[in-house]
Amino acid sequence: MTQKGKLIVIEGVDGSGKETQSKKLYQRLKKEGFSVMQISYPRYDKASSEMVKAYLRGDFGDKPQDVSPYIASTFYAMDRYASYKEDYEQFYKAGGIVIADRYTTSNMVHQAGKIQDVKQRKKFLDWLWDYEFHLYGLPIPDLVYFLDIPVTMNQKLMKGRRNKFSGKKKKDIHERDLRYLQRSYKTALSLVDQYHWKRIPCMRAEKLRSIEEIHEEIYEIFINLLRKSD
C-alpha cells in the first residue's frame, strides 16, 4: 500500500513572496527533521516548459487574453506532469512533504481570471480539476496558502526585477498587463473561500508585514494540519 505524503502549495499573484516563504518553510521543516522537498513552477530550465515560455514571451499573442485559458492551462499542466514523474512522485508516495511554489492553483488564479462570466468560469474550473487531478493524476494539495498582497504593492517589490527565463528587462505578457494582474488577484480572493485556501494577509495598517512574521503564521498553520491528521 502506498503511504501518501503531503502536498503544501504557496500561491499568490506575481511577486507576492511565494519563493521567499516556500524556502523559509522548507528550511525550517528540514532543520526540524521532516522529510521534505521543494518544487517550483514553471520549471523554466526544463524542456517541458517550452510552450509556457513561448506563451509568456508573447509568441502566440501579446496579451494574455490572446490565448484561451483552456489552451494556456495545458502548457503549464504538461510541465507539472513531467515534474511529478521526474522530481517527486516516489518521494511523495513514500510519505514525504512536498512544498510547491505555485501549482494547479496558479492556473485557477491566472487562467480562470480571463473568464468573467460566472457560469463559464465555474465550467473552466471544473474542467481544470478533472484535467490535472484525474486525467494527469497529479496529487491534490492538502493545504494551499494564498499570500494576499495588493497588486500595487507587489509591483513595488518586483521593480527592476528581470524576466525569469530570458534574464532581460522586458517583462512577460502577464507581468506587463496590470489590469490582467488585478483581475487575477480578484479571482484569487474569490477562490480562497470556494476551495478552503488559507489566506495570509501580507499587509497590516497599509504596511508590509515582515518576512519572519508571515513565515511564523504559515508554519503554525502547517503544524496544526499535521496535528489534525495524526
Ligand SMILES: Nc1ncnc2c1ncn2[C@@H]1O[C@H](COP(=O)(O)OP(=O)(O)OP(=O)(O)O)[C@@H](O)[C@H]1O
Ligand atoms: N514580507 C516581505 N517584506 C519585504 N520584502 C519582501 C517580503 N516578501 C517578499 N519580499 C521581497 O519581494 C521580492 C519578491 O519576492 P519573491 O521572489 O519571494 O516573490 P514570488 O511571489 O516568488 O515572485 P514571482 O511571482 O516572480 O515568482 C523579493 O525581493 C523578496 O525578497
Ligand SMILES: Cc1cn([C@H]2C[C@H](O)[C@@H](COP(=O)(O)O)O2)c(=O)[nH]c1=O
Ligand atoms: C505555474 C503557473 C503559472 N501561471 C502564470 C503565473 C505567472 O504570471 C506566470 C509564471 O510566472 P513566474 O513569475 O515565473 O512565477 O505564469 C499560470 O497561469 N498557470 C500556472 O500553472
